[in-house]
Amino acid sequence: MTAIPVPFSGAPRVNLMPRTEVARRERDQLVRLWVWIVLGAIVVAVLIIAGAFAFKFFADQRLVAEQARTTALLTEIASLSEVSQALATESELTDFRTDAMATDLAWTPVIGKITGILPSDTTLTGVDLAVGGVPVGDDPALEQGLVGTVTFDSPTPIDIVPLIRSLRGVEGVLYADGQSVTSSQVSSGRYSYLLTVEFDQTVYSNEYAAEEGGE
Template identity: 30%
Template sequence: MSRAQDRELAPLTLSGVPRASLMPAEVALRKREAVRRRGLISIVVLAVLVVAGAIVAATLYAANAEARLAAERAVTEQLLGEQLSYQEVLEVRGQLADILAQRQAVTEREVLWRTIAEPYLAILAADGTLEAATITTAAIADPVLLRQDPLRVLPTATMVLTLNTAGLPAPYSWLRSFETLPAYGDAALDSIVLQADGTYMTTVTVNLSSEALSGRLTDEAANG
C-alpha cells in the first residue's frame, strides 16, 4: 500500500484534546541515558557483591581448613612427644633382643665337653693311654657337620680320639660300649698303626648327636 492509501484507511478523529511536546529531544535522550546508566550501575554493584561474597566464603573456608590443619598438627606433635618419651624403653628392648639373639647364636652349639667326653675317655683309658683328642663342633652357621657317609648320623659334634695300647687293641668292643653312652650318634675305627716300640696307635672317630648340646638358653627361656 502507498502512504496515501494508509492515510485514507486510518481512523478519523473528530474531536480530542490537542497534545504537543514542547520538550526538546535532547532532554528525552538524556533521561533514557540516565535510566540506562542506573541499570548498568545496578548490574555492576550486583556483580561486585557476588564477587565479594565469593571472596568472603573462600576466606572463611581457608581459615577453617587452616584451623583443622593446625589442630591435626598439634595432635601429631603430641603423639611424637609421647613416642619420644618411650624411645629409651624401645632402645633398651632392642638392645636386649640383640643380646639374646647373639647369646643364642653362641650357645646353640655349646657342648659341655667335660660331662660328655668323660664316659668315652673312661672306656678307652681302661685299655691304654689317650695320646690325642681332637674335638670339632658344628659351626653356628651350619646346622650339622657335613656327612661323608650316607649311612652315618649327621653329627652335632665330633671327637677324634687316639689311644696307645701295649698290645693289639679291641676297638670294636669300644664302639659297642660307646653305643650305651649319652649323646652317641655313631662311631668308626679310623686306623690301627704298629709303632716302632711295639705298641699300637689306634684312632677312632665318635660323632655326637644333638643330645650333646647343653641347651642352657632353651632351659632358661622355658623357665622364664
C-alpha cells in the same frame, strides 16, 4: 481520488517530550542498569572473597590442631626413647648370645653315649673333642657338631672292631674311625685304645637358639 479514513481508538495523544529528554532518560536508565550490574558483581566478589577467607580460617584451625597433635605424639615418642633403646640393646644382646652360644652343648650326655658302649672293665681316660660349625641346615642330624678323639683303657685286650661298630650305632654319632686305634701294654698292665669319633649337631643344647617367629 477517494480518501482512506485512518482508524482511531480512544482519544488521540501527542508526545510533546523533546527527543533530548527521551535520550537523557534512556541514558539514565542504562546507567542505573550498569550500576546494578556493577554492584551485583561487587557483592558476588565480596562473597567469594569472604568464602575464601572462611575456608582458609578453618583450614588454619585444622592445621593448628594437627600440629598440636603431632607435637604431643613426638613428646610421647621422646618419652619412650629410653625404652626403645633398652629394647634395641636387649635384642642386640640376645642375637649376640644366640650366635655365641649356637654350639653350646651338655658334655655329660655326650660322655654318657661313649661310655655306654664300653665293656664294664673298660675306663674312659681321655676326651679331646671340639665343637663344629654353627647350625645352618634344617636337619641337625646331617651336620657335623663335635669331632675329635677318645681314649680308654682295659685290663685285658679287647676286640676293637665290635666296639667301633657299637660306637657307630650310637644315636648322634656320624662316624667312628678304627684306623687310628692303638694298643699298647702300659706299666700298670692295662691296654690303651684311641678312637676318632664324630657327632652330629643333635648334641647341641639349643638352649639359646632364637625362638620360632622371634627376631
